[in-house]
Amino acid sequence: MRISVIGCGYLGAVHAACMAELGHEVVGIDVDERKVADLAAGVAPFHEPRFPELLARGVESGRLTFTTDPSLIADAQIHFIGVGTPQQQGRLGADMSYVDQAIATIIEHTAVREDGAPVLVAGKSTVPVGTAQRLADRLDASGKPFLLAWNPEFLREGYAVKDTLHPDRIVYGLSDDVARGEQAKLLLDECYAKLLAEGSPLVVSNYPTAELVKVAANSFLATKISFINAMAELCDATGGDVTRLAEAIGYDDRIGSKFLQAGIGFGGGCLPKDIRAFMARAGELGVDEALTFLREVDAINLRRRDRAVALAEEAIGGLGGRRIAVLGITFKPDTDDLRDSPALDIANRLWDRGARLAIVDPAAAPRLNERRPEFETPATVEQAVAGADAVMVLTPWKEFVELDPESIRGLVNQPVIIDGRNVLDPRRWHDAGWRYFGMGRGVSVW
Template sequence: MKVSVIGCGYLGAVHAAAMAELGHDVVGIDVDENKVAMLASGKAPFFEPGLPEILTAGIGSGRLSFTTDMSAVKDAQIHFVAVGTPQKKGEYAADLTFVDAAIESLIPYLSDGDLVAGKSTVPVGTAARLATLIADSGSKALLAWNPEFLREGFAVQDTISPDRLVYGVPGGGEGEKAKELLDEVYAVALSSGTPLVVTDYATAELVKVSANAFLATKISFINAMAEIAESTGADVTRLADAIGFDARIGRRFLNAGVGFGGGCLPKDIRAFTARAEELGRGESVAFLKEVDAINLRRRQKVVDLVVESFGGDVFGKRVAVLGLAFKPDSDDIRDSPALDVAAKLKGLGADVIATDPEAISNAEKTHPQLVYTPDIAVALTGADAVVVVTEWKHFRDLVPADAAKLVKRAYVIDGRNCLDPVAWRSAGWEYRGLGRP
């Protein structure tokens, strides 16, 4: 099929390249000339495993192109809207400026029978409003909402072989036509048995935000248990193992640590809270404010442990911070707990040196006050304390005895509970985990 993707940030670039990989003819549209030029040359503007390969393949085959010219969408039959919905400054609510602008720019080029498929995460009620906007323009194009469920680090896999597909479509014949078009786009996934849920606009919008809210709640729950464990001497990791055997609970995402970050979970649960309050149902998701608060407290806990280890004053102490991205296999520093910890320690006067396999260049742009190195050994050399805040394999695989030879003081805070306490203590380290004795 001929497909356009409006917005070529993280979501849009991956979606465009993956659609081309599936055999569709795809044009990606973005207002950022530098980003378009980079993508058009086959270079990914961010780190995502597998993306450079399918990007290069798509461009080489002629099935994938990028441009700033919106008129390039006119030959496409399906138009995916994948622009960002950031948190409004000073508010919890989502900023829909980019979504509205994308739809308004797209409308003049829509043909009868075209399908606009929203992928951006939006507050419930947005799709119905946009459908009315499209109809009022005189266009006979259809609107569907097709939320994404990408995991950074696995986004290519999640797009080509999703664990489920959700279509939010209008009623009647229009809904059937929208479904037919989306079925054609996702024919490969559907033929392999990918579960499909076809529903209304509001449900499709809620699927994404409720999934993120549930995941955030699960992470914050185990971090709340870590807080209790720290006051009682219990081991939150063994606790998670025990309750994780219950099939109703499951062990995944019950890893206590410095908490979640990134461009989705934090802003999505805040936007969900704001939208619920607009609907007069704020009490229904009031618990999400505590989920957010627990998450932010764990960042401060790591900082407090560092300060405590020096008797209350970190001024002039050299602290090696291992990790800047909010998660491994990503260079995304949006709302990153790791970068937040590094910046807080620097603000308290510590001599911070930070390292990360992929996120240094992004971190330098937002926190130029920090000192960075791509070399783990350089970061460790002469350190008075080591803080692991992103669970990259590079850090998990460190040999404790070798690391001990580099530091000035063998003190490590495992902000992700990803190290082996026995191995590190046996090598002479004072080890502190979160929620672990």
């Protein structure tokens, strides 16, 4: 099929490359000239496993192109919208300006086909419920034969290629007009034919349900993470160990062990802004009480950052002038994404309180240097920990989780390790001569 992808950030670029991998002819469009130039040259502008190879293969095949020229989307059979919906400045709600501009671009530059066949607009961006119908009405008013479907994305950074090419579910949100909904479904079925043939589950719904799926999923995950972090607060107050608590309750298959990892909380470009936009939309719909619990979810999450800073201060008796080695600065491993990163927020707070920071991250140093050039970013863990009064693991990259405590014991000024993600073995570090501090673990070695 001939496909366009409007917006070539993290979501759009990965989706475009994966659609080309499935054999479609894809053009990605974005207003960022530097980003487009990199993508067009087969150079990945962000860190994501398997994406560079997929991108290069698509560009080399000729099936995948990128441009800033919107006229090149004219003959697409499907337009995917993959633009961002960031949090509005000073408000909880989502900024829909990029989605609205994408629709304007599609309306202006889509050519009416000689056979009169409809063109499908498929939204992948996370939007407030009610957006799809508003956009469908706008497309109808254009006088061109458009169809609209909402096809939410469920990408996990670090697993985005896998999640696109082997999704755990595909969701179609279709028009209540049955005939038009069926037409849209046929086009999406053709687009995703290989995935459906492999057995990827398909859920077909109306517009509101499809719009709610992503924010509902993110809200549930955020709630589960904040729940275990609330238990960590109780463990800190009582001497309990939240990792053992999580293990015990996780054996209950009604609860499960996934996302029961206490630490410094969640971040990134989705969960924080999505739950806030969800609350804002519920208020607009007059059902804000339904999501009141998300306010506490958000508050618990932010308190974990306070706790990490306080723990460092308590462990070394103050922060002013102290050297702290920060291991990991991205919001999660296997990405260079710093958006709403708890690790970066904690580093900023430490710096503001007078700490001297040495930050090492396998992927994000160039981005961090652009944002905070005053931070020291050594190339190796050994350089970062040299002379440190405390070492803080804030992002669980594999190389930090597997770090040998004995190998760096002689490099630090004080053998203090703060495990912001509860991924280290306390006994191993204790036996190597370190003072270990976890999140909701106290100083227990059991």
